[in-house]
Amino acid sequence: xxxxxxxxxxxxxxxxxxxxxxxxxxxxxxxxxxxxxxxxxxxxxxxxxxxxxxxxxxxxxxxxxxxxxxxxxxxxxxxxxxxxxxxxxxxxxxxxxxxxxxxxxxxxxxxxxxxxxxxxx
Amino acid sequence: xxxxxxxxxxxxxxxxxxxxxxxxxxxxxxxxxxxxxxxxxxxxxxxxxxxxxxxxxxxxxxxxxxxxxxxxxxxxxxxxxxxxxxxxxxxxxxxxxxxxxxxxxxxxxxxxxxxxxxxxxxxxxxxxxxxxxxxxxxxxxxxxxxxxxxxxxxxxxxxxxxxxxxxxxxxxxxxxxxxxxxxxxxxxxxxxxxxxxxxxxxxxxxxxxxxxxxxxxxxxxxxxxxxxxxxxxxxxxxxxxxxxxxxxxxxxxxxxxxxxxxxxxxxxxxxxxxxxxxxxxxxxxx
Numbered sequence: 001x002x003x004x005x006x007x008x009x010x011x012x013x014x015x016x017x018x019x020x021x022x023x024x025x026x027x028x029x030x031x032x033x034x035x036x037x038x039x040x041x042x043x044x045x046x047x048x049x050x051x052x053x054x055x056x057x058x059x060x061x062x063x064x065x066x067x068x069x070x071x072x073x074x075x076x077x078x079x080x081x082x083x084x085x086x087x088x089x090x091x092x093x094x095x096x097x098x099x100x101x102x103x104x105x106x107x108x109x110x111x112x113x114x115x116x117x118x119x120x121x
Numbered sequence: 122x123x124x125x126x127x128x129x130x131x132x133x134x135x136x137x138x139x140x141x142x143x144x145x146x147x148x149x150x151x152x153x154x155x156x157x158x159x160x161x162x163x164x165x166x167x168x169x170x171x172x173x174x175x176x177x178x179x180x181x182x183x184x185x186x187x188x189x190x191x192x193x194x195x196x197x198x199x200x201x202x203x204x205x206x207x208x209x210x211x212x213x214x215x216x217x218x219x220x221x222x223x224x225x226x227x228x229x230x231x232x233x234x235x236x237x238x239x240x241x242x243x244x245x246x247x248x249x250x251x252x253x254x255x256x257x258x259x260x261x262x263x264x265x266x267x268x269x270x271x272x273x274x275x276x277x278x279x280x281x282x283x284x285x286x287x288x289x290x291x292x293x294x295x296x297x298x299x300x301x302x303x304x305x306x307x308x309x310x311x312x313x314x315x316x317x318x319x320x321x322x323x324x325x326x327x328x329x330x331x332x333x334x335x336x337x338x339x340x341x342x343x344x345x346x347x348x349x350x351x352x353x354x355x356x357x358x359x360x361x362x363x364x365x366x367x368x369x370x371x372x373x374x375x376x377x378x379x380x381x382x383x384x385x386x387x388x389x390x391x392x393x394x395x396x397x398x399x400x401x402x403x404x405x406x407x
Binding site for chain 1: 127173176177179180181183184185187188190192194195198199201205206208209213267271334337338341342344345348351353354355356358359360362363
């Protein structure tokens with residue numbers, strides 16, 4: 001049977017493929033940055049990275065080849081991946097005009113935003 | 122902060138990543154005791170590292186499961202809408218409730234869940250008897266047909282199609298799962314998987330895959346907050362990450378190839394061990 005874009009199963013499979021690709025790329029970049037941080041720390045003989053680099057000084061520290069900055073950058077890319085899943089799904093459901101999953105995505109975005117505000121207080 | 126062996130950390134990540142992704146439970150449950158009791162890392166740093174590890178494990182496992190169409194993305198997003206507020210409520214309640222009593226009650230409840238999960242021989246019913254015993258919710262299924270799913274199971278070499286039942290009950294239980302996971306730091310997987318499998322009639326493989334997606338959402342908030350407060354140390358987390366990544370790939374490959382029944386037995390053994398451990402900890406025996 002030929003799968004067309006009107007086929008709901010084919011649409012869902014294309015969403016699955018896009019989410020999987022985004023996760024693989026994100027994990028790949030994140031992992032590469034973390035591994036680069038480990039290698040630099042071994043090369044410069046500084047095994048004890050004192051803490052994560054503040055986001056404001058992340059780019060200057062990356063340019064200085066600070067191992068902690070590489071680990072921080074890799075970590076934040078990976079930690080933001082669930083939000084990427086949400087954005088891709090939201091865009092997909094807008095395109096396919098599926099009402100229920102679209103409402104779920106909107107509620108989820110609001111929930112995540114509210115939980116950050118509540119917990120960071 | 123104690124000196125840590127990077128190979129021991131990588132090995133810990135590999136074991137936690139394999140079990141966590143194979144059973145959809147994240148792996149934090151075994152990681153925190155190893156980091157604190159064996160390596161002497163302070164509790165808050167161990168929890169911060171564990172939460173970050175669960176996100177990495179869940180994202181890696183989800184990238185594989187969703188590519189194979191085992192994850193039910195719509196169901197995962199729906200359940201996350203109550204799991205996240207549950208996790209926030211649990212975090213806010215954590216300082217006000219007695220953890221040992223909750224651990225004791227939760228451990229006892231999980232032992233009962235293990236009993237109900239034990240695979241039994243299916244009853245052979247006549248068509249009339251089957252119709253009489255059919256779940257009444259099945260007849261009211263149409264409004265939530267958008268949550269139905271299907272995937273190819275290589276272990277039995279056939280397509281498995283299923284309906285997700287009782288979404289409202291699943292969401293209510295999801296809130297409870299979120300509260301418990303934050304209160305006891307156990308990760309939502311040990312609640313999500315039985316809820317989806319027993320209550321919502323989602324096959325065990327799809328339940329495990331969808332639970333991995335849910336874990337990514339519920340632990341993302343917590344791990345960012347721990348990182349923001351300085352409880353994520355690069356020299357602890359950096360060696361863990363490659364181990365978790367490899368473990369998650371290994372765990373998903375095992376879960377895909379193993380028969381559902383065998384996977385269920387492994388899950389029950391893991392759940393039982395966890396429950397007993399929680400009861401022993403609550404009674405100050407372990």
